[in-house]
Ligand SMILES: Nc1ncnc2c1ncn2[C@@H]1O[C@H](COP(=O)(O)OP(=O)(O)O)[C@@H](O)[C@H]1O
């Protein structure tokens with residue numbers, strides 16, 4: 489049984505003429521222990537997918553099974569409970585509460601459980617030790633650097649021993665040195681057997697992943713397993729292109745690179761199972777929904 493299984497999941501925002509199809513019948517299976525890097529240009533549906541997988545949001549259509557259990561249409565309160573028990577989130581903006589100390593922030597996911605305060609703080613201290621912040625337990629978030637804040641956020645995501653850790657552009661607000669520390673941590677967490685889903689704009693970070701997804705216009709257009717520590721040649725080329733281009737060109741380059749999509753019949757590229765062949769071009773065509 490897969491840890492995560494979604495089938496033809498769509499997410500439509502808005503009503504009438506002003507609708508956006510953020511996810512367009514996406515199917516995906518994720519096994520326990522994978523480290524998935526999700527790439528794709530802004531607006532391609534990465535955050536929407538993460539929010540649905542992390543039970544922060546629910547699909548408009550489709551099936552979502554987490555640990556074999558149908559969770560797509562849980563009542564709000566059950567959804568929140570499942571999220572607290574099974575998902576750890578790491579955001580680009582860290583999202584620590586400014587008035588709580590670091591250790592209180594990290595203990596927060598346990599506040600909803602029937603766990604004594606002593607045990608909560610003990611678990612939080614352990615998680616902080618794991619991310620190398622033991623000596624910052626009683627600091628306030630404003631007293632930490634960006635890299636330290638993100639490590640605290642990682643400790644918070646771990647404190648519950650969740651089934652999935654979701655990191656949406658976790659290094660987006662960090663300098664390259666802090667980003668590296670955060671990535672090494674995520675990598676360690678992965679090696680301990682955790683399942684990590686990470687959105688990133690930085691192709692070189694895909695080297696930490698065991699599988700790379702690339703999204704475009706609400707679809708997964710590329711899905712490839714990779715050896716950890718390596719980048720598929722296509723991604724490597726994108727990195728090289730990135731080195732010699734300015735920001736605006738960056739994503740265009742990466743997109744263009746990934747759009748020279750693998751032929752689905754090539755044996756090495758796997759797993760894009762769509763019930764009907766989709767046109768390769770990226771422009772969305774209007775499709776009637778049943
Ligand atoms: N709450 C929302 N309301 C309306 N449209 C949204 C909302 N969230 C996302 N979208 C739209 O859905 C599409 C996918 O967005 P998102 O998942 O945030 O993409 P990404 O994370 O890849 O940048 C975009 O067109 C975005 O404008």
Ligand SMILES: [Mg+2]
Nearest residue numbers: 534535536656
């Ligand atoms: Mg996003």
